[in-house]
Amino acid sequence: MEVISQSEQKRSPSVQKYGMFPSSNLLGAIMKVRREKQLNAVADDVLALTAVVGPILSGVLNALKADVVAEAGGASDVKLKMLPRLYRPGDGDVGICFEYAVHEAMNNGDARVTERIHDAMRFCRIRPNETKSILFGIEKSGAVQLIATAKNILTDESRTLAGKVGQPPKLLRRLNMLAAAFRRPTTRLALPSSIRGLWKADLFVGSLDSQQWVGTSVKINPAQLEGAAGLRIGIVPTRQGVSDKVRLDEHRGLVICPLHHDADFMQIFYEAWRVVQAFMNADAKIPKESILPRPVDREICRILEERREFPVVEVVEAMKVFGQPELMATDVEDVRLEDVKGDTETSVVVAPVSRATR
Template identity: 30%
Template sequence: MDKPAVSFIVQSDPPDEYGRALYAVCRSILRALLDQLGKDELEIIQSNRDEVSLKQLAYVARLDRDKGMRGDGFEWAVHEALMGQENRVSDLVGRAMNRASKHIGASAVPSSVMFGYERAKHLGFMDAVVDEAGTDARLLPDGRGRPFQFGPWVRAAAAGPESTLLQGTRIEQIWKTDLFVTDAVGERYLAATVKSQWRQLEGGKGLRLAIVPEAKDLRSGVSFNKKTGLWMVALPDPDGFMGLFNDAYSAIAETIYSLGKHTQSKYWSKPSAKAQKIQDQLVKAANASVLEIEDALNDAAQQNLVSIRQQLVSVQAPPWLHLGKAAPKILAPKPRFDRID
């Protein structure tokens, strides 16, 4: 029996800008949750990664921010916002890149390559990273001297803090990188660390940028942090990207609480009315695979409409994220998301 086709409600008019962006950021957070699943979790739910349903994900997802759910979701959201040229993020990151390197222009339009040495265990991850950067890519560390060829040194960074090849170099701690960012030319890369709490930032040889949320003791914008030696991008909250991310995160978290039967969150952290509409639709799609829901959220974001001023383009998940396609298909109705008015 064939699996029912998955489709979203077709809309003749685009949702408003905030609603459209909510769909896109929810997609990024779900993608991060799927990325988090390890061998033990997959064994518990007896599923391949690419067959995991939203309900199964809810049972094993980590909701405690100390265990990384929020931080990983934030990292994915920033990465995909840069890839989609979402100016809530890209404008500030482009300014920081220009200040960090004279070789990158003031009007740079940044893009991103995701790293994180802990992901190197995924089959095909390093090949995907190096191939995406290209053979002409170079790493720009701080200080004088020639840049480093991207491929060989990023492969060395995959070994983490134990890497002997990095020791004594100007990029000795590049293994701490979360994202490698570049401009439209795509030949000069800067190593960036992404944290959901700016006080958790750590500098290191080879790191150039930090991307964090605005905080009560950290104003939004671009500034240089002398303690870490990093150019720091603080994303605005609540009227910028962080307000959007927090709302989407709340919607996903409430969905996970509900489907996974976890202890409910605090009443003051509830999602907005628009985000609650997404939450309600996610709950109805509990038995659909997370991959189907990602695709459906892409469709709902209406990203190909020329009338949308800011576009979060569809970002394909890397091949190392969704592994194992031999298991039987799980029958489930395709999720559909209604327009947010």
């Protein structure tokens, strides 16, 4: 259990600068104790890969040209066996799939991603309680991406935090304008200056509890990460020789959130990307052992080949059943500070709880 005392807050520059924790005297008040509990151990390789292959297939499907999808009867009717025949590889495809994978990982409670993003959200003064990701995909480089509906997540009071002085703009009413701003540069001038670059967002990351959201850029190539008015977080893979800490990049105006590689999320993502590439090159069948020598990779392809006659969207849903279940759960408990023993005046308690054992 980690306890942040008021005396420690006064000594911490990051607390003073970003206001992550309150520093007022709270004795006698109600304090919320937030516990994050790991529900399941990190799964074996097959389950871990399965959980990432689904989002990658979604990314490949939505990277198809609009006219090609229309000829096939629409995205919902494209069968898995047709995907290799309709798909034409492009430079930005892995980036699109990376966006989908990060989005799904966060909404599935994958601790390898959520713990890093939670740290970034704290920089933005959002307490990561009931966190969610909204995929804001729009037409990019001739590819069609899904615009995930936000109506069941956002409310009329949902706001996007732009890091500027003043009332944060409401998000729900501006989604259509943001989509239009991507296609028509003249529309961007109609956006408030504080969020004029928000149309560049790939995700909106936020808290269901507070309905505070931040525009998030997701780049597989860290060199392509750019700041813009309204964007607050940049998610990238870690790079050798560059700090892997969640940190503020004052030049870009972004909180940089690197995702780890070795034995972590980025390694699983690249392995899943190679599996999907090999499966597609083998005409939606199990590739030769010389191409995928690992039994784990071929097992994923076997699962896919069995479903090659089904639409891709149905296969992706089926993959969720076999993938890693939700990893994290959050409990919030009210505690009176006057009941806390000792001389330290406590304002925040963070208590990570390991997975329950039998």
